[in-house]
Amino acid sequence: MKTRELQILSLNAFGEGGATLAPDIAALVERRRKSYGAGSVLFYDEPLKIVRAEGAYLYASDGRGYLDFYNNVPTVGHCHPKVVEAVQRQVGAFNIHSRYLFDISHDYAEKLLATFPPALSNLVLTCTGSESNDLALRMAKRISGGSGFVVTRTAYHGNTATVTEVSPSSYKRGAPPPHVRLVPPPDPALFGNDVAQGFADAVADAIAAMEADGIKFAGLLVDTIFSSDGVYADPPGFLKAAVEVAHKAGGLFIADEVQPGFGRTGAGMWGFSRHGVMPDIVTMGKPMGNGYPIAGVVTRPEILTAFCDDFGYFNTFAASPLATAAALAVLEAIEEDGLIANAASVGRHLMARLKHLQAKAPITAVRGAGLYLGVEFGDEQGPAPEIAKGLINGLRQRGILIGAAGQYGNVLKIRPPLCVTTVHADELVDAMADLLA
Amino acid sequence: MKTRELQILSLNAFGEGGATLAPDIAALVERRRKSYGAGSVLFYDEPLKIVRAEGAYLYASDGRGYLDFYNNVPTVGHCHPKVVEAVQRQVGAFNIHSRYLFDISHDYAEKLLATFPPALSNLVLTCTGSESNDLALRMAKRISGGSGFVVTRTAYHGNTATVTEVSPSSYKRGAPPPHVRLVPPPDPALFGNDVAQGFADAVADAIAAMEADGIKFAGLLVDTIFSSDGVYADPPGFLKAAVEVAHKAGGLFIADEVQPGFGRTGAGMWGFSRHGVMPDIVTMGKPMGNGYPIAGVVTRPEILTAFCDDFGYFNTFAASPLATAAALAVLEAIEEDGLIANAASVGRHLMARLKHLQAKAPITAVRGAGLYLGVEFGDEQGPAPEIAKGLINGLRQRGILIGAAGQYGNVLKIRPPLCVTTVHADELVDAMADLLA
Missing domain, CATH: 3.40.640.10 (Type I PLP-dependent aspartate aminotransferase-like (Major domain))
Structure with a gap:
């Protein structure tokens, strides 16, 4: 049975023989393999080492802040x-x-x-x-x-x-x-x-x-x-x-x-x-x-x-x-912090911008409510998980974190901390538009 | 099937129509019943409201410190x-x-x-x-x-x-x-x-x-x-x-x-x-x-x-x-903190004192290792869970926390934070001896 989780793992996951990793990251990946073995699943072709977090941002060992559109656990913001x-x-x-x-x-x-x-x-x-x-x-x-x-x-x-x-x-x-x-x-x-x-x-x-x-x-x-x-x-x-x-x-x-x-x-x-x-x-x-x-x-x-x-x-x-x-x-x-109202208004703005993007990209649907949105990629040939995978790694390179879902792993799932703003939402959609172009 | 858990619950648990509770405790028990319903199980005829903890002690709303011989979770000491x-x-x-x-x-x-x-x-x-x-x-x-x-x-x-x-x-x-x-x-x-x-x-x-x-x-x-x-x-x-x-x-x-x-x-x-x-x-x-x-x-x-x-x-x-x-x-x-060595030495001391107590009380066995000890109560008529229950509530009145285990709920289980000392151990055994006399 071929299912989403399998595909998401392979979509989001760090795999073998991919990118050349920085020495500190490569060392950590190796230590992880030894201790956590087959149970360890890492995100991204180039995994991120996190050193600090605040609000809508995770900060990595490369010195960059990553705008978090993936993590729904720190819902009121990282380190609120x-x-x-x-x-x-x-x-x-x-x-x-x-x-x-x-x-x-x-x-x-x-x-x-x-x-x-x-x-x-x-x-x-x-x-x-x-x-x-x-x-x-x-x-x-x-x-x-x-x-x-x-x-x-x-x-x-x-x-x-x-x-x-x-x-x-x-x-x-x-x-x-x-x-x-x-x-x-x-x-x-x-x-x-x-x-x-x-x-x-x-x-x-x-x-x-x-x-x-x-x-x-x-x-x-x-x-x-x-x-x-x-x-x-x-x-x-x-x-x-x-x-x-x-x-x-x-x-x-x-x-x-x-x-x-x-x-x-x-x-x-x-x-x-x-x-x-x-x-x-x-x-x-x-x-x-x-x-x-x-x-x-x-x-x-x-x-x-x-x-x-x-x-x-x-x-x-x-x-x-x-x-x-x-x-x-x-x-x-x-x-x-008025986060339910913020989820409604930022979500509405994000939805409108994504629907606008839909006209110019192989997006078959934009769905969701508040700050849980799904953007489905596909065309006449059917679902297009490779676009989702490309976006996940492409957005990571541009400092934005995101993941995928759905039976075919072709749905970008957007579920940021509820403190994100319309400025953050614009940043995400602009970067998506750029990568899709 | 009559089993230990059932008996332990009734042994350690706060029940209906028991002791008259202080107004603040009674109010909290009532709020608890409303929110947590049948899933709520409280310890003791007179439940304890905890307000602070440190080392081997839990401090309650009655102003007293309770020497903890029950809790194995805060193993290195409360609020280490x-x-x-x-x-x-x-x-x-x-x-x-x-x-x-x-x-x-x-x-x-x-x-x-x-x-x-x-x-x-x-x-x-x-x-x-x-x-x-x-x-x-x-x-x-x-x-x-x-x-x-x-x-x-x-x-x-x-x-x-x-x-x-x-x-x-x-x-x-x-x-x-x-x-x-x-x-x-x-x-x-x-x-x-x-x-x-x-x-x-x-x-x-x-x-x-x-x-x-x-x-x-x-x-x-x-x-x-x-x-x-x-x-x-x-x-x-x-x-x-x-x-x-x-x-x-x-x-x-x-x-x-x-x-x-x-x-x-x-x-x-x-x-x-x-x-x-x-x-x-x-x-x-x-x-x-x-x-x-x-x-x-x-x-x-x-x-x-x-x-x-x-x-x-x-x-x-x-x-x-x-x-x-x-x-x-x-x-x-x-x-x-050398806690394994402490568990061994305080455990040994406690075991020796409990074995000494055994000669003067209806104790059928003292068992265990380090700071996990069991004291089994019984006599010719068989297991004596009522003695364990009496001790649990009696020790609570004297400021010591303890629980019971075993198929018949007749085994006092002793498993304090590993930072307890021989002075604490003596306090426990002296109080037990006193209550059993």
Whole structure:
């Protein structure tokens, strides 16, 4: 099975026999091979050695600042003073697991839960998005009594054994196990004008096929902006019909907000709310602590209670004072810096400029919401991942960081820290135009 | 299935209708119930609200310092200045994922790998011990071609879906799935003088039973100090025969060093080396970053390479500059503060005093190595968890923190930060003697 992750790795990745590396970089690459072995994947033909970061910039050992349009984890900006200060203060005060009481984890939980519909009133903190999705799948199985999941065909939801099964983009060979059924992404190129109905029908067919094989449906799990599938956001509301299908079939709807969450779409805090749907379980991660490992699951109390009737769940590092101090600072920075409004306005500007570029370049689509945009390259011969690869390395040489996604690796994915400005956006599009010309 | 975790929860946990709580504590408990719901488990009849920590002490909102004999995560001491300084410096400089280069993750990997036998030369960093064990199980399946695992009957290896299956202490009901087979802990009370042979025979029987059911054996997974089973450390070397059985049967030996690792046994860095065995895969976690979420898997390159042929593995927060800065400071603190030697000498003193106490109290065994000790309570009527529970809450009232383990929750588990002194040890034993009298 040839999939996105494989192609992205080869697209973005440092490979053998490519560019001649500076001696310090070559030495570091060799040390890395020895210690981290086959598990090490580096970006770029000429990997970057980072020495400092601030705001929208990573600074490398070559003395240059690199404008970051790739990294969605440092969402409020690299080394945001508020987050830095919170971590510095808390790590010196105390840090311990959550079987003792302390104020900050409660302040955080209440502030976070206030951004959700009232029915979603319980929070479980974990350390990674993978742990969150792993837990969400277990909850959905417990509540539905089923074991089958429907996901998109280039989905990525995390790296545990169970979550890898629902992450076809991680397979380098082999097919998904029988309890995992794949549907195409909600792509207008596939479903025409009625993406909502087309996607819902695909979900219904997948459920019917699984149940025909004797597997009871447990849930529909989607990244609500379909990042690794190539970024699909429009029209808002298209998810509604698919969620209704899932519910009617007795399954749960799990909204994976690891990528679209925390304001990235510029339309409120959560990607699911753009679609007017009510998830049974919401998972989150990446930007939650601006790089500090914290993630979470939000759900209805009866779901959590039923799960906890069967299993004790405890997560040593999660919900610690240090984790929640970092995460609380992130929520405050999103508010104080007006980052959701900024994601909306800079995203709008960027989208307009990219659509303008589309007229002059082999771009088959520009998609997305807020500061999660996808630029798809192709022509009459089909998808053109080599253009994406050329841009990734070309932009790196011009001091801009970017990556790719999609089944064919031909979609440039744009997901910068939310503090970027229209000036930064212009810099990106100007450089793209130049390289494409 | 009545298991340890259930009993420990009820043993250590804050319950309904117990003590009258101070108003500030009662308010916090109520806020916690609302936000964290059924997933929230608190320690003690009267939960503690922590406000500060340093060295071997946690300081609570009641103005008291609590001597910590429970927490093995802050292994070099709460808020160790070296770790605090490293985190404070790095969080302000840069923190990003590991697809870029930076020096510190290589400095760390080399320093950590130097503590292992040379054959174990590859490291994968993760965020939690659960993620490490999840990955180790996948590697063992890939290499062995099997799917069956043997674990001890009150084992705890983590909280993902897959790892929970091999963690019988987490089940509140139900039995393990067919591919997980349980063996008794290496308890001299069960196996008499030849624990090595008895434990190896139990492993052999479990493998034979699984293969009779058509399940191919993949590996033996044990915590090398058998913490949640009730702490079994002696005689050093007893694991050798069981590991030979596992290898002969075509399976891998996974050493879970989450609890005994990083010097706790006072006999070198790793619990497995006390037994003179060579694991195929080693997993580690808890104390690795003194509370910062970092964990890892160490293995032979061919095992990692085979795994990576099938699956892309990437862990967003792992191997970051911030995680490895914290972890490097921990390794340096263990060395500079002489903590392995301290674990050995304070552990020896504590063991001697507890054995002396044994003559005057309903203690059926004192076991362990270095600063991981277990004190088992019981009498002619059998295990006495009520004594452990009484001590846990009694010691808390006297300003000492402790917990319990074992199938019946009747084993006091002693695993303080490795910086405790013989004066602290005397304080613990004196208070225990007083409460038991």
